Amino acid sequence: MNDPNAYVTLSAGAAIFEEGEPGAFAYLIVAGRAALFLRRDGVEVSVAERAAGEIVGEMALLDAGPRSASARAIEDCILVSVSEEQIRHRLHNADPILRLCFGVIMACCRDAVALPRPNGTVAPNGTVAPTRAAGAHFTPSLKADFEASIDAMMTERALRLALNRNEFELYLQPIVHLGTEALAGFEALIRWRHPEKGLVHPMAFIPVAEASELIVEITQWVVSEVGRIMPEIMRAALQNPAATDGPLFLSINVSGHDLARASFPEMVGEMLRSTGIAPSTLKLEITETTVMRDPVGATEALSQCREAGMGVAIDDFGTGYSSLSYLSKLPITTLKVDREFVRAMLTTPSNRKIIQTILRLADEIGIPVVAEGIEEPAEADALAEMGCAYGQGYRFGRPVPLAETLALTKAWRLAPYDAALIVAA
Template identity: 45%
Template sequence: MRPLSKRPGNPLRARLRQRLDLARRTGSAARAELATLFEAHERLQARFDLLRESTSDGLWDVELGERKLMDPANEFIWSEQVRRMVGYGDASELPNGLSSLLKLLHPDDVLPTVTAFTAHIHDRSGQTPYDVTYRLRCKSGEYRWFRALSHAQRNAAGHAIRVAGALTDITDRRAMLALKRYAEAIVASLPTGLMVLDGELTIQSMNRAFCDIVGLADEAQMRGQDFGAVIPKSAIRDLAAALLAAGDTRQGIGVDLGDKHLRVAMAAIVLAEGERRLLVMAEDVTEEQRLRDEARHNAARYRDQASLLDKARDAIIVRGIDGRVQFWNKGAQRLYGWSSEEVLGHRIDHWLYRDGPAASSAVVKITLEAGEWSGEIAQRRKDGALLTVEGYWTLVRDDAERPKAFLVINTDITQRKASDEKIRNLALYDTLTGLANRTLLTDRMASALERASQAEDPLAVLFLDLNRFKEINDTQGHGVGDQVLVKVARRFQAALREEEVLARLAGDEFVVVAERADAAVAARIAQRLVDAMQDPVATHGQTFPVGLSIGIATFPRDGACMDDLLKRADIAMYRAKAAGGGFMFYQPEMSVGLLERIELAKDLSNALAAGALELHFQPQVDLASGRAIGAEALLRWRDPQRGWVSPGVFIPIAESRGMICALGRWVLAEACRQMRAWVDAGLRFPGRLWINLAAQQLEEADLVASIRGITGAAGIAPGCLALELTESGLMADVEGSIRTMATLREDGFAIAIDDFGTGYSSLAYLKRLPADKLKIDMSFVRDMLTDRHDYTIVTTIIGMARNLGLDVIAEGVEEGAQAQALRSLGCGEAQGYFFGKPVPAEVFAEKWLMTA
């Protein structure tokens, strides 16, 4: 702040200037008067500075003159206290000026603050005050509340030429007021009566509940009155005085006030100023007392009758029309767990009935209308256990034929119901998974079809089959297989909505029936089911990747009866399975395809007999040098009408038609013939030629003799050949596989386990298998660079092979990055399109074989 003498427009300054001019003209007398005036000015300045520094408020001053409020020439000055209040040090941190204030104002307070200040300045009458509250942002970033007051100095025309004011921090005061209002609101809303007395037992205040309890319209009529005016009991007043004097507390004081019975508590407190107050709390327990008296009366009345009824095994209960228990025999206590003392005089429907008071209300209504009721109803014991009782209710009337009470006799039929339910479940539910069985599915599907037909709604039937589940059963046993089925069923249940019916038909076949489901809805359901099987199933310390194939048929497009819909969904499921899993909708041509598959099997048999099949050869390379170290012989079929037929199509047909063993023998014979031809042509084959043996071939008793005969007839030594056996095929008969492999290995054949990682072989068996090499399945190699799970599996297989002393080769390598990654992991061999596709013998020889 400037000293007063330095402020423009200061009257004292003007007077001093006049006296100074006079002193120059008149001499010593004027100079003496001027000195006196300067001395008065200094005293006044000192008093003002003292006043300014001693106040906690901040002071401010703005000189307007004839200028407008927002004119930059206006001099707006704050005291240092203003800066301290908002956390700033001096004018360098917070410069004087209206713009500094506006920057600190909370955005919501800028407009009302400026509006109020403008109105105060522009009111020439000076009747519009400036008294506002607003928030200022402190240097710390915190907003605090302030109250601003000002007064304007005006000229003769009423224009404000200077405005000065004070700023007060009211943040803590607002918080205290808010807390006080909060506390008062809580006290006012308490259901318990609360009254405050001073040291003379004079009433200071009472809440609304206390007024209601003692029958007062409001507290104002009793404020300032003696405590005895509210509770005119001398003994109670004496007790209150004693508690106040001793600073003590007393609870459970019974007070009769007219026809009311009160429970009173009193507690003395000492305020910060040392004054004493007495808190008096009151509850109206008239109804509670009435119930207690009534219960005692009822207990006495029925004591004799109870001694007889207690001998009954059933629960015998008398309940009043108001729902309160009047009688509770020993049978009820044994059945429900509550003693008579716990329930007499109480409404217990919310405890006793599983569905709450609504269940008993329906029975009460019927009994009041008909005089009696009987039936089954679900109830609850004290420990929370559910039970079902067979109840018989009779309406009891008084002498005037008015309804008086209900006599209730309840018999526990929980065990009988459980037995009935068990029998029903055995008939309608699958014992392993708990899902609906074929019988229940037939019933529910018939009802669903009837509803769909009447409402002309669509309906979808989804036929589900697990991929490769037979391998789990064959290799791990039915115990593990059953656990997998149970966990799969739980996943299906979690993926389906409550209204969608799920049933297990047999084995690994499931059916879903979805009402009001068109093709789009059915596809979404199928996708949820497929997604549910993305993660492997874990059981017995192992994990099993289980795929899913789903066929979908819809009503009415694909059939109007259950048999047609199931049959066509089944056909679509087999198509989905042939495509590698997922889901497919039934199409009419699929039924035609059934005949086509029969024709395909016949043509395949003819091609085999006519020698019309071919072998193609795919190189196997050393990852370090890139040189060929062997090749795999792969069966191909080019049909005259169909063209090239995929092995993924004709191999499953051969397996299902019992042709696979004959195909296997043909492949071995043709491979030996081709090897002999290359040798005779003077070509040197690098390493061994690898030939696949089907799982069904391992089941042939003469397999070893057959292989020896074919290779011997072609003049090919076992050291030139290697046999690949699938992991799952080996596990079908582990001990037999071990014996067969050992014999062939002793003959000189190399043995590889093909598609390793896709089966469910036990490590205990794996270490016993007389194998030379593990072949990593292409399903893991394909995504190993983008899927961390596949990468981990590949790494594990390579490490396992190394620890077991086996070589390892990866199939399906299609990118250089895959080859590089495999080599860095320790895999030395690979095959795949990156190195070369399967090609006919002459093309393979031209590229990969050299003259001896």
């Protein structure tokens, strides 16, 4: 029975599905009981019973194989169908190690009710003894999960070593005041200097760090490193006061795992107190997706940070959930427009309108906007004309290590300029 309706009502004795059929649905039992059984040589072999609160048909749905057993209602039943589409994307987005464990469990479950081979037997309790060869269910998808799991575990191990060996570095990218192009601050971006692979981009290791929650320790390292380098950047700015029109700020990226820890606001606050760095010069950047995973927890943690004087920026605004409700609840001090909008704004009218809408919204709630991904002077000029306060991108400089950042700060001059010449200087 493959019924696309959400609720299914069956009388006692009615078939739910048959062994060998494709499994497009699983069924949650809301009321009643169901029996799972095999037919062998004209005899029904009982496999299990399921009652209200349990599920039937999940095996074929989860591993895309045929039904491993038949099912019928023992009593009048009310079932809720669960479709393949409802499950598939959730599995796809799961951690590969979790998917591998799940796949192995599913293979073992199928072996437990395997069709008997010539030497197969039915045990006294009515179950069929497994006779499949080892690895019979090592499907291409399971093999891919296995390989991805190996990569994830090796990366996780290497990340732990990297923390112990101090292999991480902070690269800093300039953020400027649009119009004058005075230096406003920097975004701190983590890099991993692997002893064999060289410089590793964050996208190659941050997802593993978040899945393993090593991201919490990495963020602690970032906060500590900011406490070390921020005074150096401030001293460099003092040597070139004409390049800025106020104190520089430094932005760091924060994950949902960080905000979930009750100790996070205090950890950052302690760094600020011990170093004497003004809280207003530190901004915490979070994505819309991070916020919407736990709006209540994120609001509480960020409110504590804001009360301590730190800034809060929503990164990649417009690409995530874009729920306007959190704009009135979160203590946001800055919006960052995603680079994808900026890159197409001169050629795609809809992108330009999106940016204009974001700028009007930010103006209404009284917070500035940073446009990311600016590469061309024309982009910077257009954004300045629209009232965008800050800009970030290769037009003003790529992310570089501390030494180059200090040289850049000391040599910075106002527009028009060539960022490459400043770095060279």
